Amino acid sequence: MDLLASNPLILKLEQFTRLSFEEKQLLNVAASEGVRQIGPRGDIIREGDRPQTLNIVLSGWACRYKHLEDGRRQIISLVLPGDFCDSHVFVLRQMDHSIGSLTPVTYAQLPRRRVEEMTAKHPRLSQAFLWDALVNAAIQREWTVSLGQRHALERMAHLMCEIFLRLRGVGQTEGNSCDLPLTQAGMADAMGLSVVHVNRTLQELRAMKLIVLKGRTLTIPDIAALQDAAQFNPNYLHLDAEGRHLDAND
CATH class of the missing domain: 2.60.120.10 (Jelly Rolls)
Incomplete structure (x- = not known):
């Protein structure tokens, strides 16, 4: 490549x-x-x-x-x-x-x-x-909004949506799957939750068929459904080429 x-x-x-x-x-x-x-x-x-x-x-x-x-x-x-x-x-x-x-x-x-x-x-x-x-x-x-206002399921779903879109933008996804090497302890440190609460929330997302997590691989069967569960709006990632007026000609 x-x-x-x-x-x-x-x-x-x-x-x-x-x-x-x-x-x-x-x-x-x-x-x-x-x-x-x-x-x-x-x-x-x-x-x-x-x-x-x-x-x-x-x-x-x-x-x-x-x-x-x-x-x-x-x-x-x-x-x-x-x-x-x-x-x-x-x-x-x-x-x-x-x-x-x-x-x-x-x-x-x-x-x-x-x-x-x-x-x-x-x-x-x-x-x-x-x-x-x-x-x-x-x-x-x-x-900050997640820590202050989103409940645990929204918080975790939101983080997974963000990770997937950020990785997709740099060619680090495959279909609807991406790497997720965060341990449950790491997730807890990122989301202000206990490890027990993280485990319970992961099980809830799996039961709702919003995610599939096998080892270090996250699969999102329906990204729109996960975004709905998270109340996720990707506008804060500014992924729509806002600097297109600066584009090079070559």
């Missing part, structure tokens, strides 16, 4: 605007330099660290999280293939949260200077990076 067509970062940004061949080549080269790998349950960057690079997840799943003093963890958001760990992290003196791996993760580290050069010389990339940051903020707002 064409590397430019399969690079998850390129696929992610082209949900906003069509990039030029030169811009895609630039991103592809950037994503192939400074490549690092980390096993599951490791930290890409820790709270308190001074951020020096922009990290891009190329494969695997990571998450942003906070730890309380007594060891309890809250997963703040999921970082999937094609995602920047934090696109504007350089403005921070130190990290106020950690980014950890949920699975084996391959990621690229872009030095600050490289990012600044890319965005200065290519305004379309600058706009795409800004779109990505705004989508992340929108996802954070939606997670």
